[in-house]
Amino acid sequence: MGKMRATLTALALTFSISHASAEVIKIGMIANFSGPFAVWGQQFRQSMEAFQKVNGKSIDGNEVQLIFRDNGGADPAKARQLAEELILREKINFLTGFDLTPSALAVADLITEAKMPTVIFNAATSVITRKSPYFVRTSQTVQQYVEPLPEWAVKEAGIKTSYTLVSDYAPGHDAEEIFVKKFEQAGGKMLGKDRIPLNVTDFAPYVERAAATGTASIYIFIPAGAPSISLVREFAKRGLKAKGVKLLAGGETQEVYLPSIGDDVIGTISSLHYTETNTNPENIALRKTLVEMFGPDATPDIGTVGAWDGMRLIYDGIKQFGPKITGDQFMGFVKGRKWNSPRGPIMIDPEERDIIQQIYMRRVEKRDGKLVNIDFFTTGMIKDPWKVANPNAK
């Protein structure tokens, strides 16, 4: 009996000692897990869990905990409240996530006050990173990935005319602005610009309007998911492809949405910062782990790589500064940092804390019975064009 007690005491001591020396690092993540944008939460979470499977759930013996919070729709006030709760009650070390711009903007003052390093996994409005010195973005900005497309269309593909169909909200306006500007600069002619309300469910009239002008191409920007699927289907089902009209897109033709559109989407050209079929070792590891953990249908998208690279940045920061890394140390650490992402080489802009990356021109093809995007052209490293054009705007 006495011997057993001694053993237990020793055991308890060992545990408490090892416990005392190891820190727990908490990463809070705010995104939509329910509601119309729930796909983001799922992709972020799967990516973070897959990252931990590959890179371990602890760093030098310090446990890394993930804490997820559901934004529950486009609700900036709730995002702020969740961020407060994570910072004050959960005592997180890093704040991450943010699928939608309004939620990211809503926490800007808060994270500045709390000196909370905040990694944006998606929200793509250019100005966000200027709203707090504690923001860093590992995803993309809209203008960054749209910029190369119009020039390629005119100069490489010989497309002389175009028509834009964009959703009537801020990212859609951003995309329309840069597309029209670059298309006309390259010598192309715009035949029309339509803005589609976000609540539209039947896109036939818009596609017909564009087609009636005899345009050689239609550029679309519309939230990926049900709306983009309806719009691309409408284009495909009307036989415009057979008439030689080119569809130019961005995030709408990500691999994860292709099965919902069907074979008619083959041949669609898009520009984006991540191609799911690329053969970077990081990308192969990412895809393999996703399938192992979440089944054969698990497909990475831009949310997945945004979260993966955000985790990489945080893990590397902790490795260098230890588990007690401060917000200021981390923000200093990220500036100018370069690494190999599943998408390819990327770096963090030392001035803007925003991502600088290559953009890939891709074409939808069928490989081994599966609809996928195949790269055919890669740009140089591109900085967010809006920030270049507006050096002082806040």
Next chain:
Amino acid sequence: MLIFTILLDGIAYGMVLFLISVGLTVTMGLMRVVNLAHGSFAMLGGYLSSVMIRNYGVPFIWSTLAAALVCGLIGGLAELTIYRPLYRKGDLAQVLLTFGMIFVSIAAMTLLFGPTPVAESMPKWLEGQIDLGFRTYPAYRLFLIGVGTLLAIVLYFIIERSLFGARLRAAVDDPGMARALGINVNLLFTLTFIGGCALAGFGGAIGAGILPIEPFYALKYLVLFLVVVVIGGLGSFRGSLAAALAVGILDTAGKYLVPQLGSFLLWFIVFGLLLWRPNGLLPPKSAT
């Protein structure tokens, strides 16, 4: 030329709205139950049909019919267990409960099928275009127009020409008098509810090419379905057909001719139609 394109697009869109909304208008008119969860049955139909096609290789037509059947049965069960106690509880209780059911169905579908829209499962024969002489037109939309017309005719005979339909219309117009005449209104309710849910499931499955199936379907298109019901007149079968086609055609024409009006357009149409006919285009006698 232009007018034909607008008409075709508008009618095809209107037919999808009609297929899904007609069940709602009859149940709301007959039972006075504000069944906001109607869209959940349409969504369920879409999911069922897609699972049958992709996992079990069931042909498209059969899968939509089977989805309608299953939705009808589930609807019947729900009528007996969930809706019946609600009939006397008043509008607020009905709205709260059926709205809650929407969230339950959204969460359930997200859990079962994930948040992304389901994969395209249209058969090959619906994918191409058909030459109409003045232009080529997507086969799928022509198919929708055909199916919608066929179903409207069938429903016309059931509701306007059969004994069942006569009883149903009597119960809509004056439930008290219908009961006094010995009509089994309870049984009529259950049968109608089964029919309404089956139609919703069928509409969801067959209209998936225009309204993609995803967990948020039940809430996202709810307003559209309610607009059709309100413009048509509560409980009016002919009204819902007229309203669905009016909304489809006017909305399409507006988007085509004046896209600058954007999202206001649909509401201008609703506003104008309701100012003109506050009880709906073709209201049943009880409402006039």
